[in-house]
Amino acid sequence: MNPSSSEIFVARQPIFKRNKEVFAYELLFRSSLANFFDPSQVGGEQATSKVITSSFLLIGLPRLAGGKKVFVNFTEDLLLRGFPTLFPRHEIVVEILEDVRVSRQVLAACEALVRRGYVMALDDFLFGKNLLPLVGLARIIKFDIRQLSREGLARQVATVLRHNPKLKLLAEKIETDGEFEYCKKLGFSLFQGYFFSRPKIVSGRDISGSKLHYLQILRLIQDENYNFEQLATIITRDASLAYKLLKYVNSAYFARAQEISAIKGAVIMLGENNLRQWLSLMMLSYIADDKPTELLRQTIIRGSFCEQIAGLISPQPADSGPFHTAGMFSLLPAMLDKNMADILAEISLAAEVVEALLDRGDGMVTLALRLVIAYEKGEWQMAEEISRMLRIDFAALPPLFARSLDHLEAFDVSA
Known part of the structure; x- marks a missing residue:
C-alpha cells in the first residue's frame, strides 16, 4: 500500500x-x-x-x-x-x-x-x-x-x-x-x-509546598462549581498571569485584527472553557518550573491534539473538555515525580479522565490519549489501529498535529 x-x-x-x-x-x-x-x-x-x-x-x-x-x-x-x-x-x-x-x-x-x-x-x-x-x-x-x-x-x-x-x-x-x-x-x-x-519517584517524598499550592489551584480550576468570575479573579490578582494572558490572546494563533489591551476583554474573548484550559496550563508551567522546558511543550501539544481528536469523534465542542484535560495532565507524574494514582488523589476529575490518565479500559478519552502518545512516538501501526477503534480517519491526524504545534507557538514557551 x-x-x-x-x-x-x-x-x-x-x-x-x-x-x-x-x-x-x-x-x-x-x-x-x-x-x-x-x-x-x-x-x-x-x-x-x-x-x-x-x-x-x-x-x-x-x-x-x-x-x-x-x-x-x-x-x-x-x-x-x-x-x-x-x-x-x-x-x-x-x-x-x-x-x-x-x-x-x-x-x-x-x-x-x-x-x-x-x-x-x-x-x-x-x-x-x-x-x-x-x-x-x-x-x-x-x-x-x-x-x-x-x-x-x-x-x-x-x-x-x-x-x-x-x-x-x-x-x-x-x-x-x-x-x-x-x-x-x-x-x-x-x-x-x-x-x-518519566518520573524520578522517591518513596516517601512529599510534593513541595509551592508545587502543592499550584496543584490546589489546579484542583479549584477543574471544579465546575468554581465559576467564571472566580477564575478571572485569579488572573487579575497576579500581574504575571495577566501579562501572559494578554500576550496569548494577541498571538498570531487567534489572528485578531485589533489588539486586546484589557484583562476583562481577554477573559470574555476566551470564554469559560478556554480560560479554564489556559489557566490550567499556566499552573502546570509553574509546577514544571524545575523540569526540562520540553515537558511543558509536550503537555501543550498533547492537550491540544487530544481536544482536536475529540472533534473528529463528536461535533459537539462541549464534549472536548475531558479530552483536553487528559492530554494536559498526562505528564503530571514527570512534573511532580509522583505516581499518577497518588496525584489523582489530590485532584477531583471526571471518571473518564481518571480512567484515561491511569490507562484503564477502552473509553473514548483513554483511546484518544493513547493515540496521541503513539503519534508522538512515531508508532504509526499502533496509531492506525487506535484510529480504527475510535472510527476516525487516520489520514486526518497530520493537520491536527500541525494545528497543535500552532497552539504551542501561541504559548511562547521559551528555551
Whole structure:
C-alpha cells in the first residue's frame, strides 16, 4: 500500500543538551503503516525526500522545530545529488545513515558540505576502520545505546575520540535518568529518548509546598462549581498571569485584527472553557518550573491534539473538555515525580479522565490519549489501529498535529 500524497506523517523527537534543554529535533518520515523505512514500500531516498517536502515546504520548519536545528537523514544517492545544500546550513544537521558506503564520491560530497559550513552527523555508529574518513569529517556521532553493552559503548567512545577529539557524542534511545547520567559520565553531550518525560519517584517524598499550592489551584480550576468570575479573579490578582494572558490572546494563533489591551476583554474573548484550559496550563508551567522546558511543550501539544481528536469523534465542542484535560495532565507524574494514582488523589476529575490518565479500559478519552502518545512516538501501526477503534480517519491526524504545534507557538514557551 502506498501512502497517499495527503498523508504527511512526520514525527519529531527532541535532542537534549546536558542541561536537558532542547538542542535540536530529529525529523523522521514514516510510511503511513510502519515506524521504519520499508524498502518494499518507500525507499530511503523517497523517505528523505518526503521529509524535506513535508517539513520544509508543507508543514513548515518553524512549526516543527520552533527555531531549533533539525536532524534529517540523507541516503547515499541524495548526498551525491547535493540535496542537503537546498537548505540553509544554520538550520539543518546532515545525518548520514549507517548503510551509506564510504566511497570516493561520498567522501567528496561530505567534504564539500563541510567546506560550506554544514554540520554532519553519523547515525547508529559502530566503529570500523573504513569509517575513519567520515569520523574525521563529522561533528556529531550518534550511538544507539541499545545496540551495545556499557563496556562496549565505553570502548567505542574512547576509540572515536582518539581519532577525533573535537567530536560531539549523541546517545540515542535513552529511556531512564540513570542511562542519561551514565552517558554524561562517558562524555556524551547530546541525548535522545523519552527519559525526560518519566518520573524520578522517591518513596516517601512529599510534593513541595509551592508545587502543592499550584496543584490546589489546579484542583479549584477543574471544579465546575468554581465559576467564571472566580477564575478571572485569579488572573487579575497576579500581574504575571495577566501579562501572559494578554500576550496569548494577541498571538498570531487567534489572528485578531485589533489588539486586546484589557484583562476583562481577554477573559470574555476566551470564554469559560478556554480560560479554564489556559489557566490550567499556566499552573502546570509553574509546577514544571524545575523540569526540562520540553515537558511543558509536550503537555501543550498533547492537550491540544487530544481536544482536536475529540472533534473528529463528536461535533459537539462541549464534549472536548475531558479530552483536553487528559492530554494536559498526562505528564503530571514527570512534573511532580509522583505516581499518577497518588496525584489523582489530590485532584477531583471526571471518571473518564481518571480512567484515561491511569490507562484503564477502552473509553473514548483513554483511546484518544493513547493515540496521541503513539503519534508522538512515531508508532504509526499502533496509531492506525487506535484510529480504527475510535472510527476516525487516520489520514486526518497530520493537520491536527500541525494545528497543535500552532497552539504551542501561541504559548511562547521559551528555551
